[in-house]
Amino acid sequence: MKRRHFLLSLATMATALNGFATLAMAEERIFTDAAGRKxxxxxxxxxxxxxxxxASVLLYSVAPEKLVGWVREFxxxxxxxxxxxxxxxxxxxxLTGKGNTANLEAVLAMKPDVILDVGTVDAxxxxLADKVQExxxxxxxxIDGTFANSPQSLRQxxxxxxxxxxxxxxxxxxxxAMQRLDKVVAGIASDQRPRVYYGRGPEGLETGLAGSINMEVLGAVGATNVAEAAGKGGLANVSLEQVLSWNPDVILTLDQTFQKSVLSDPSWANIKAVKDGRVFxxxxxxxxxxxxxxxxxxxxxxxxxxxxxYPGKSEIDLKAETRDFYKLFYHVDLSDEQLGKLLADTGPKS
Structure with missing residues (x-):
């Protein structure tokens, strides 16, 4: 009798588990990602x-309450x-890119429902996605993170x-924003579109080659990336001699140390961008x-x-645009002090 009750209990449990499994499968949905993976x-x-x-920036912009953490400390x-x-x-x-620091233990510890990667999509x-998922x-x-695909990526x-x-x-x-950009660029004659060098880091000798996702915006504004002369690829180190030979009209950077040093370093003095004070x-x-x-x-x-x-060619109120963007994408209302700090010594007058 006990054995019979035990078998009946097992059968009941099995039926229940099958039911839960069927329900779980019914609740699942299939999403086709940018690599065609189901x-x-x-x-x-x-x-x-x-x-x-x-991916962290995109997630923070769309659904900050669902972001389990950041990839780096602020x-x-x-x-x-x-x-x-x-x-x-x-x-x-x-998990991805240069200097990846996460491991599978860290992934499991965060208990995410989904892992999201945004950027270059290739084999x-x-x-890597298949391996981590398995x-x-x-x-x-x-998700495809190319600049031209930004609206579609947001909708996905x-x-x-x-x-x-x-x-x-x-x-x-x-x-x-992209349509407004296209309108401005369409009105710029080809001989007025600058040749630009983008210098990363305090020495400014890391840059993006032809096809680099890091250089996409440069192409979108109609400028030429002088480092394309070094070939195709991602980020790469170049020599000062190469930059001198390219003689860019404009130098761009994110690094304040490089911005200051390049304007006073005699090694860079003969570059057109430095002579003209166009280091932004x-x-x-x-x-x-x-x-x-x-x-x-x-x-x-x-x-x-x-x-x-293109000074004077755009009618954008940069300060107003910045306030709108930070409110919409970053969920913050910028104070006058923050706005001044953000735009100080960045190049164009706002």
Whole structure:
């Protein structure tokens, strides 16, 4: 009799488990990511882990309450430009890109419903996504992070996270910014479009080659990346001799140390950009406007860069545009002091 009851209990449990499994399968949905991978997602997503910096910026912009943590720790100067509820989220490191620091234990410890990566989509990133997903059991989604695809990427994130209304507002803003940019650039004669060198780091000798995602905005504003002469690829180190031979019309950077040194260093003195005083530092709080990371943060950067490269050609009120962007994307109302700090010594007059 006891054995019979035991078998009946097992049968009941099995039926229940099968029922739960069937329900779980019914609640799952399939999402096709940018690599064409069919990813089974839970019906409700409340915790999302960013695999790298571009994903963290995009997630923070669309659904900050679902962001489980940051890929790096913020400096105090950067925290002022992040909304208070989110600036002190835990740091879990990055899974992708240069200097990846996260491991599978860190991933599991964050207990995300989904891992999201935004940026370059190729066989290498797809393979990594498959590997991490297989080892952790956590769905891993790839989204195309190219600048031209920004509005579509925002809408895909909205669909993925059930945040369509908010994502649409950001996508509409980004589309309008890109259309405005296209209109300005269309009115610039080809011989008036500058040849530009982008110097990363305190020495300014790291840059992006032809095809680098870090240089996309430069192409979008109609300028020429002089480092394309060094070949195709991502970020690379170059020599001062190469920069001298390229003789750019404009030098861009995010680094304040390099911006100051290049204007006083005699080694750079014969470069046209230095002679003409056209060494511009893009704003970088809390994220770079030109790069660092090459994410949705660049949507405000195009307004700044247009003003820097084509003075007098753009009718953008940069201060007003900056306030609007930071409110919409970063969830902060900028004070006059913050706005001044953000735009100080960055190049174009605002």
């Amino acid at each position: 990813v089974a997602l839970p019906a409700k997503i409340t915790r999302v882990m960013a695999a790298g910096p571009p 400096k105090d100067s950067e925290k002022d430009f992040i909304a208070a509820p989110y600036r002190d989220l835990p740091v879990h490191g990055r 290498t990133y797809a393979s 080892q952790t059991g956590i769905p891993y989604v790839l 994130i909205g669909e993925l996270l059930d945040e369509k209304e908010r994502a649409e507002k950001l996508a509409a803003y980004t589309e309008a 530092r893009a704003p970088s709080l809390p994220f770079g406007w030109f790069d660092a990371p090459p994410g949705i943060n660049r949507a405000i950067g195009v307004a700044w860069l247009t003003s820097a490269l």
